[in-house]
Amino acid sequence: MRTPPIHRATFDQAICGTSENHEIKESKMITEVVEDTLIERLVIALETRRPLSETLWSVEQIASWLGLAKATVEVRVVSRPDFPSALRPVNSKQAQRRWFANEVLEWARNSKGVIPAGKPGRRRRAS
Template sequence: MTDSNKDFESADLLMTLRALVTELRTLRVPIDDELWAFDDIALYLKLSQYTVERRVVVQPGFPNAFQPCANGKGSRAVKRWFAGEVIKWARQNRARLPTTRNACRVA
């Protein structure tokens, strides 16, 4: 194999990889349709997962969770929420959100 063939194959491979990266970036699920678990909500709200489980998702008006893999009564499947619904709820209820420990220390 000559050097020019190697260069051509390398350039072709690079173009293919760039096309794949572009395609993968465009196939992202829109944020509104992403499914979030407790840890995702905690990360977004900058709260601990414990606080989210005990003080946030139990508030009246918080979006209903669903369990995609639940197979009956007493199922231990992880609860999930649509991210768009959680974000909307957080914006509408920001005054009712628990404060972080760091915020309490600073005040």
């Protein structure tokens, strides 16, 4: 005697409880695969370094590279006439200025990193 064929819905109910649970499990598996793929792509993008000619530095990044305080860089470095010109990503006075990293590095090499002398202040009395 031949056994009757098992229908998909009957099989799903036997394995997963209901066919709806099976669809939910399949959907979760697909979502996990997509998320894993997106995470992998994001990691690759973050690990890929841009060339310095395409990298923009802020005042904070320039200060970090020069080993100076942000205020010092704003007042005594980027204001120099021989320092590379800044660009603003958007047309607004409030937008933070940025500089191409390769231009900043070239300027530092050419000027040998000399920072202008500070303004003379009051001298302390010898004790």
